[in-house]
Amino acid sequence: MTDILFLGTGAGIPSRSRSLPCVAVRCGSEIVLFDCGEGAQRQMMASPMSFMKISGIFITHFHGDHLLGLPGLLQTMGMSGRKKEVVIGGPKGITESVKHLLAACERTYTEKDPTDPTKELEFPLRVIEMDRDTVKFEGYKVESFRTEHGVTSIGFKLTESDRPGKFDKEKAIALGLTEGKEFSLIQEGKTVRGISPGQILGPGEPGRSVVYSGDTGPCEELAKATKGAHVLIHESTYAEGETELARNYMHSTCIDAAKIASEAGVKALLLTHMSNRYDDIDMLRREAIQVFENTILAHDMDMFQLTKSGIRLI
Amino acid sequence: MTDILFLGTGAGIPSRSRSLPCVAVRCGSEIVLFDCGEGAQRQMMASPMSFMKISGIFITHFHGDHLLGLPGLLQTMGMSGRKKEVVIGGPKGITESVKHLLAACERTYTEKDPTDPTKELEFPLRVIEMDRDTVKFEGYKVESFRTEHGVTSIGFKLTESDRPGKFDKEKAIALGLTEGKEFSLIQEGKTVRGISPGQILGPGEPGRSVVYSGDTGPCEELAKATKGAHVLIHESTYAEGETELARNYMHSTCIDAAKIASEAGVKALLLTHMSNRYDDIDMLRREAIQVFENTILAHDMDMFQLTKSGIRLI
Numbered sequence: 001m002t003d004i005l006f007l008g009t010g011a012g013i014p015s016r017s018r019s020l021p022c023v024a025v026r027c028g029s030e031i032v033l034f035d036c037g038e039g040a041q042r043q044m045m046a047s048p049m050s051f052m053k054i055s056g057i058f059i060t061h062f063h064g065d066h067l068l069g070l071p072g073l074l075q076t077m078g079m080s081g082r083k084k085e086v087v088i089g090g091p092k093g094i095t096e097s098v099k100h101l102l103a104a105c106e107r108t109y110t111e112k113d114p115t116d117p118t119k120e121l122e123f124p125l126r127v128i129e130m131d132r133d134t135v136k137f138e139g140y141k142v143e144s145f146r147t148e149h150g151v152t153s154i155g156f157k158l159t160e161s162d163r164p165g166k167f168d169k170e171k172a173i174a175l176g177l178t179e180g181k182e183f184s185l186i187q188e189g190k191t192v193r194g195i196s197p198g199q200i201l202g203p204g205e206p207g208r209s210v211v212y213s214g215d216t217g218p219c220e221e222l223a224k225a226t227k228g229a230h231v232l233i234h235e236s237t238y239a240e241g242e243t244e245l246a247r248n249y250m251h252s253t254c255i256d257a258a259k260i261a262s263e264a265g266v267k268a269l270l271l272t273h274m275s276n277r278y279d280d281i282d283m284l285r286r287e288a289i290q291v292f293e294n295t296i297l298a299h300d301m302d303m304f305q306l307t308k309s310g311i312r313l314i
Numbered sequence: 315m316t317d318i319l320f321l322g323t324g325a326g327i328p329s330r331s332r333s334l335p336c337v338a339v340r341c342g343s344e345i346v347l348f349d350c351g352e353g354a355q356r357q358m359m360a361s362p363m364s365f366m367k368i369s370g371i372f373i374t375h376f377h378g379d380h381l382l383g384l385p386g387l388l389q390t391m392g393m394s395g396r397k398k399e400v401v402i403g404g405p406k407g408i409t410e411s412v413k414h415l416l417a418a419c420e421r422t423y424t425e426k427d428p429t430d431p432t433k434e435l436e437f438p439l440r441v442i443e444m445d446r447d448t449v450k451f452e453g454y455k456v457e458s459f460r461t462e463h464g465v466t467s468i469g470f471k472l473t474e475s476d477r478p479g480k481f482d483k484e485k486a487i488a489l490g491l492t493e494g495k496e497f498s499l500i501q502e503g504k505t506v507r508g509i510s511p512g513q514i515l516g517p518g519e520p521g522r523s524v525v526y527s528g529d530t531g532p533c534e535e536l537a538k539a540t541k542g543a544h545v546l547i548h549e550s551t552y553a554e555g556e557t558e559l560a561r562n563y564m565h566s567t568c569i570d571a572a573k574i575a576s577e578a579g580v581k582a583l584l585l586t587h588m589s590n591r592y593d594d595i596d597m598l599r600r601e602a603i604q605v606f607e608n609t610i611l612a613h614d615m616d617m618f619q620l621t622k623s624g625i626r627l628i
Contacts, residue, residue, distance in 0.1 A: 038352055039353050063419065064386055069352065072334075101414070105378040
């Protein structure tokens with residue numbers, strides 16, 4: 001897991017400067033999207049990430065602003081030659097929702113199956129209804145947890161696989177192993193002629209995690225999932241002064257987000273999904289850093305690189 | 315009818331410089347949209363036209379690139395306080411298509427009717443299935459005609475009401491009419507105490523028309539509808555050298571568009587919906603002007619004012 005790219009940081013209604021919710025995370029050569037607001041495909045075209053590398057799109061809930069970029073993006077991937085499966089994850093109801101979005105459109109050059117419009121795409125879609133579940137990919141996984149937004153909603157935790165420790169070649173030779181296949185087996189964690197990987201590999205590094213809140217009020221499952229994560233991407237619809245509004249609409253303030261980041265001990269907090277009611281939007285960041293210092297307020301097209309100590313804008 | 319604004323001039327897949335099909339036409343204080351590709355709402359936010367003034371949205375066919383901006387725009391209008399009815403016109407199937415788009419989303423704060431998701435908006439939607447039909451508004455009307463795109467598809471002709479002739483105040487007084495209500499009645503076309511409007515008003519001006527092709531190959535009904543129109547907005551997916559491709563995919567070349575403009579005797583031809591296969595996109599215009607001189611190739615956010623002799627970029 002290397003980069004986090006904000007394709008849309010607005011809330012509900014887009015503005016000239018903020019598109020609707022969508023965050024891309026690069027995992028090796030693949031890309032995972034969290035939410036897919038209208039305009040996501042065009043934002044990607046203006047970014048350094050290619051929409052053809054998307055392996056999974058994870059939707060937190062069915063409010064239109066988090067969802068309506070999905071059919072256009074899928075159709076564009078199909079027209080651009082995508083053949084490999086794409087995973088769509090979302091809360092219970094995602095299958096019906098995706099079917100509705102695709103059934104609204106007519107496709108000319110693909111076989112039609114009146115019972116399943118997802119089959120009209122040029123590549124297989126694997127739509128997965130999630131609650132507290134895990135979807136595994138090569139080298140990383142996406143777990144879901146329940147959030148509290150007044151509708152069926154979930155958040156996601158993306159975790160890369162643990163990294164193996166450094167291979168000590170000298171030690172391997174000293175222990176009598178031969179370069180080539182035997183070295184590979186040790187690196188894959190297998191014991192060779194009584195010699196265990198622990199005798200040759202240095203200490204492994206646990207895979208890093210990024211947690212994405214989606215839309216939610218303060219929420220126990222999210223707090224729990226965030227413990228030990230590297231980065232928390234949290235909605236920050238309101239400023240502290242509008243906590244009551246946040247509670248009524250089951251959203252979070254910047255302070256709610258900062259408290260979760262602080263309690264979980266993440267290395268960095270990225271605020272997104274800001275209401276466009278604020279002239280001075282940086283106020284949300286200034287309030288949050290009083291509670292959690294390493295807070296960054298995301299702007300559209302901001303790209304962050306994960307570092308050992310946190311993240312940095314690139 | 316005053317201004318034509320191009321919100322999206324791309325075809326199929328958006329690009330950094332071209333959003334998906336959407337053209338706005340200002341009619342008095344109202345705005346009519348033709349097609350509503352993904353991103354239309356955000357393009358409007360960056361334009362001089364307000365999305366809150368939209369009275370009607372007319373969809374030519376159900377390919378996703380012409381349609382998928384609709385649900386987000388409607389939801390934004392609702393969240394922004396729209397209470398007045400909005401008309402959605404489109405070919406047979408538009409009711410089902412709009413229902414699918416809205417059913418894909420969950421709305422929190424509105425009453426739900428499981429049989430009709432269009433009722434979940436904060437304002438009434440009037441969805442009209444059109445073939446060869448007319449939808450009347452105050453001061454203008456939208457007529458539909460069949461086009462040829464290999465799917466159910468229509469084009470539209472927007473015509474403003476005839477303008478009344480100039481009121482000759484001196485003549486009205488000389489004939490014994492009194493200023494105020496009697497003058498108004500004459501201006502509304504009514505006879506007052508035996509004096510007919512024709513005795514006082516100068517010659518009226520016929521209302522101007524704008525024709526929008528949508529996606530289509532060369533097509534008789536479109537040619538017929540365009541006769542006598544002021545402006546033709548025509549798709550121009552391909553250059554002349556790719557006429558065969560245009561025929562296969564039931565699209566038009568720039569030359570097809572120019573021929574219709576020339577035969578119909580319009581004052582100006584606006585090319586839109588250009589494939590992003592061309593590095594030198596202005597080539598389409600250069601080819602077209604060989605057939606019809608007053609051809610303009612539209613770019614995103616271009617706004618044109620209708621003038622007596624044609625149009626001008628403002």
